[in-house]
Amino acid sequence: MTENAIHASPVAMAHSPKEASFGIRHRRGFMIAAIVGFLLTMVGALETSQIGFLPRLAYWEILMLSGALIGLGVSEMVEKWGRLRSRQWAEMPLIATLIALPLTLIVVGTSSIFFNTRQPTFDAFATMFVITFTISLIMTALNYFIHWPGKVIPETVAPPAHVEAGNAAPPKLAARLPLQYQQLEIIALEAEDHYLRVHFDDGASTLILMRLSDAIAELPAAHGAQTHRSWWVAKRAVNQIAKGDGRATLTLSTGVSAPVSRSFYKRLNDQGWLG
Structure with missing residues (x-):
């Protein structure tokens, strides 16, 4: 050489x-x-x-x-x-x-x-x-x-406000998921470093490379709320609530536990999330 x-x-x-x-x-x-x-x-x-x-x-x-x-x-x-x-x-x-x-x-x-x-x-x-x-x-x-998870994502049309959540069109975020998860209902998002774990109503979950804030922007605002700097939760998926010391823990329909931090507690409580 x-x-x-x-x-x-x-x-x-x-x-x-x-x-x-x-x-x-x-x-x-x-x-x-x-x-x-x-x-x-x-x-x-x-x-x-x-x-x-x-x-x-x-x-x-x-x-x-x-x-x-x-x-x-x-x-x-x-x-x-x-x-x-x-x-x-x-x-x-x-x-x-x-x-x-x-x-x-x-x-x-x-x-x-x-x-x-x-x-x-x-x-x-x-x-x-x-x-x-x-x-x-x-x-x-x-x-x-x-x-790159943000490349060429098909646009979805937001459903009318009166449409039942169970009959609504899949959120835009669904298009970023592996094919086998795209028709499942998203009940929670959990940030793991710069990945995002997406939890579904059947108990399954998957990881995608995306920021929590970007993912939340692609979900219908009425479906849920951010409960922690690392969590978003669908309101209809909450089964049990444990409160204490300005914090709370939400147990979802699949058994997953999602935290409510002090910084989100008051807003969620005012919106009726915490009973």
Whole structure:
């Protein structure tokens, strides 16, 4: 592998898919990274065919899996920060930049170990960073397009106020759910970090990547209310109420317990929720 090829090595990123649980979310990203690393090994990309198959495989897998691991941490950090959730055009370049900075150093170090290359000049390093950033941005955009929960959501027409809740059209939020849950009645939302657990009337639940405030905005206001900074509850699903010390616990029809915090207690009490 020539020095110029090393300086221009494009290292593809594999970010975590946005799926239900943490493990499932990121497993696919690492699998994609490993597969791409194997393919680059097979074709001897960027003149790496000058070394044996196993060292070449180790070289590409180190780079690809390092990129996937950095992408996992960066995307989790940026999503948890949440300031750019509604501005994907700004969030994607930020994620790509934060990935490309450490990954470029890994490319330099790994190439030095496997190919005994000298330290790159500033211009060569800058070129390598630009290439790494570009590929990181492309992969980030692809993951957003495939997995972003806010993409191309079919519009739903709000039912008239007099329509019975059981006969109402599914809320807009239902379109974001896996197909098997879209016809179920949503009885509660529970924030878990930057995920959202959606509870249904049949006792099932699922996780989606969405903020609680955004999800509440997609539910009919008359169906329920926020009871806690991490909870929204459908009023018709409340079976039992336990009150005490300016707080309350709502037991739902499925046995799920939802808290009512001090900051929401008075408003809910005034609205007749707490009897």
